Amino acid sequence: QVQLVESGGGLVQAGGSLRLSCAASGRTLSASVMGWFRQAPGKEREFVAATTWSGGPTYYADSVKGRFTISRDNAKNSVYLQMNSLKPEDTAVYYCAAGRSWRRPSESGAYDYWGQGTQVTVSS
Numbered sequence: 001q002v003q004l005v006e007s008g009g010g011l012v013q014a015g016g017s018l019r020l021s022c023a024a025s026g027r028t029l030s031a032s033v034m035g036w037f038r039q040a041p042g043k044e045r046e047f048v049a050a051t052t053w054s055g056g057p058t059y060y061a062d063s064v065k066g067r068f069t070i071s072r073d074n075a076k077n078s079v080y081l082q083m084n085s086l087k088p089e090d091t092a093v094y095y096c097a098a099g100r101s102w103r104r105p106s107e108s109g110a111y112d113y114w115g116q117g118t119q120v121t122v123s124s
Contacts, residue, residue, distance in 0.1 A: 002026045002113040004096045009118030012086055016122070020081040022096030022115060028053075031098035031113060033105055034079040036070060038092035038120075045095070049081060050105035059105050064090075086122045093117040 008020040022034070035050035049070040051058045058070055069082040079096060097111035104110040 002028055002031045002098045004098060004113055004115035006096045006115045006118040009120045011121045014086060014088055014122055014124050016086050017084045018120060020094055020118060022079045024077045028077055031100060033099040033102050035097045035105060035111060036081045037095045037097060037108060040092040045108055047106040052102060088122045088124045091122050093119050
């Protein structure tokens with residue numbers, strides 16, 4: 001089992017920045033891929049970004065490319081999502097997820113473990 005705990009959400013004005021953190025514990029070696037997803041009210045959960053613990057490729061949704069950066073700190077078993085130039089449409093609950101395969105990093109079905117989510121609200 002892998003446990004994931006997100007933090008860092010909050011309320012920010014449009015154009016502002018937030019940094020989300022995801023602390024992983026448990027059998028983290030079984031989950032080589034780490035991703036961020038988000039879900040806005042009334043909408044389906046959507047992919048945001050993904051990376052690997054080994055420092056391999058990163059992958060972003062087109063809607064956040066150039067504004068968000070995913071990174072990891074292996075020593076702290078943590079993954080981060082730096083969000084800049086935030087827009088009201090970025091408002092959502094953000095979830096951290098862990099999976100075993102890089103084959104489909106943008107698909108929620110590729111992830112085995114999920115955090116409880118952290119709310120991000122961007123005001124206009």
